[in-house]
Amino acid sequence: MFEFAFGVDDLATTWITYSPLQEAVFSLRARRSPARYPHFRRWTASWEAEYRSLDAPLLDALVTPRVWVPDFLTPRPIAQRPSFESELALVAATPPGAVVKDFRAAYRGDGAPPPEPVASLLDDPVELRARCVAQLRAYWERCLLPRWWPRARTVLEADLAYRGRRFAERGAEGLFADLAPELSWRAGVLRLDDPDPRVRALGGRYTPVAGRGLVLVPTLCGRRAHTVIDPDEPPLISYPARGTALLGESAPAQVPEALAELIGPPRARLLVLLEQPASTTALAHRLDVTPGAVSRHLAALATAGLLTRTRSGRSVLYARSALGDALTAGTV
Structure with missing residues (x-):
C-alpha cells in the first residue's frame, strides 16, 4: 500500500503527461508476457525481424519475469510531452551507482536473479548504461517510431484530453477515482493498493508530496496503476490509458x-x-x-x-x- 499526502498547494503542482521513453520500455513487457497484453501481439509480430537484429538478450533483460522495470529507465517527465531523445538523455546521465541499484532492486523485488548480459555488466555500470541507451534508441527508431508510435500517441493524447475534462468537471476526487481501481482519494491522501504480493512485500509507504509535484503518466502497457520502486524518487504514478484496445484494432x-x-x-x-x-x-x-x-x-x-x-x-x-x-x- 502506498499513500501520497497532499498539502494545501500540492494539487496545483499535480500534472498529467505521457512519456515516449516509458512507452518504449514498457512495450518490452509485451514480449516478456504476451498473454497480458493481447493488443500488442500484431505489433510485436510486425517488428520481430528488426527486433532480432538488435541486442535482443539485453532488451529482454530490461524487464523482469514479472514485468518490473529498473526505475532509471523510465525517468519522471520534466516537461509536457517530452521527446524521446530528451528523456533518453536523462537515462544517459544516470549515475553509475543508480544503474546498479535500480537493476538489483527490480530483480530483487521480482524474486529472480539478473540474467545475462545484465549480470556480467553490473560490475561495469558505465558500459551497461551505454548499451541500454544505444539499444533503446535503435529499438525506438527501427521498431516503434515508423508506425506504432503515431497510433500510440493518439490514444495517449485522447487520454490526456479526457483526464483534463474530468479534473475540470469533478475535481481531484473525480480525477483520481477514475484513473484505476487501485487508487482512492480521501481527505487529501491518495492511496494506491497494489494486489501483487511482491509489491506488498515492499511494505507500506507514506510519501508527502511536499511541493515536489505528483506526475500522472498514462501507459498503454500496464494493467493497473503502479509507482516507482525507490521511495526516495519524486512521486509518480503510471496508470492504464483509456482506449488501449484501439492499438489492437486490425x-x-x-x-x-x-x-x-x-x-x-x-x-x-x-x-x-x-x-x-x-x-x-x-x-x-x-x-x-x-x-x-x-x-x-x-x-x-x-x-x-x-x-x-x-x-x-x-x-x-x-x-x-x-x-x-x-x-x-x-x-x-
Whole structure:
C-alpha cells in the first residue's frame, strides 16, 4: 500500500503527461508476457525481424519475469510531452551507482536473479548504461517510431484530453477515482493498493508530496496503476490509458449503411473512428490515406456540427459532438 499526502498547494503542482521513453520500455513487457497484453501481439509480430537484429538478450533483460522495470529507465517527465531523445538523455546521465541499484532492486523485488548480459555488466555500470541507451534508441527508431508510435500517441493524447475534462468537471476526487481501481482519494491522501504480493512485500509507504509535484503518466502497457520502486524518487504514478484496445484494432470499424448513404463512406468512417479524440495525422495513419484527405473531411464534419476541435499541445484533436454521437447511434 502506498499513500501520497497532499498539502494545501500540492494539487496545483499535480500534472498529467505521457512519456515516449516509458512507452518504449514498457512495450518490452509485451514480449516478456504476451498473454497480458493481447493488443500488442500484431505489433510485436510486425517488428520481430528488426527486433532480432538488435541486442535482443539485453532488451529482454530490461524487464523482469514479472514485468518490473529498473526505475532509471523510465525517468519522471520534466516537461509536457517530452521527446524521446530528451528523456533518453536523462537515462544517459544516470549515475553509475543508480544503474546498479535500480537493476538489483527490480530483480530483487521480482524474486529472480539478473540474467545475462545484465549480470556480467553490473560490475561495469558505465558500459551497461551505454548499451541500454544505444539499444533503446535503435529499438525506438527501427521498431516503434515508423508506425506504432503515431497510433500510440493518439490514444495517449485522447487520454490526456479526457483526464483534463474530468479534473475540470469533478475535481481531484473525480480525477483520481477514475484513473484505476487501485487508487482512492480521501481527505487529501491518495492511496494506491497494489494486489501483487511482491509489491506488498515492499511494505507500506507514506510519501508527502511536499511541493515536489505528483506526475500522472498514462501507459498503454500496464494493467493497473503502479509507482516507482525507490521511495526516495519524486512521486509518480503510471496508470492504464483509456482506449488501449484501439492499438489492437486490425479490422475496420463497422460503419452503419444508413450513415454512409447520408454523409458518404469516408466521412462516416471518420465519424465512427472518432469515438475517442484523435488528430489528423493519427487518423491518416489508421486509414492509410494522406493527412490532406482526412483534413478536408474533418473540416466538413466540424462545419456541420458533428465534431468538436480541441488544441492539445501542437496538435488539434477532433472528437464527435453530441450531435455526432446521436447520428452515429442512429437516434436522430
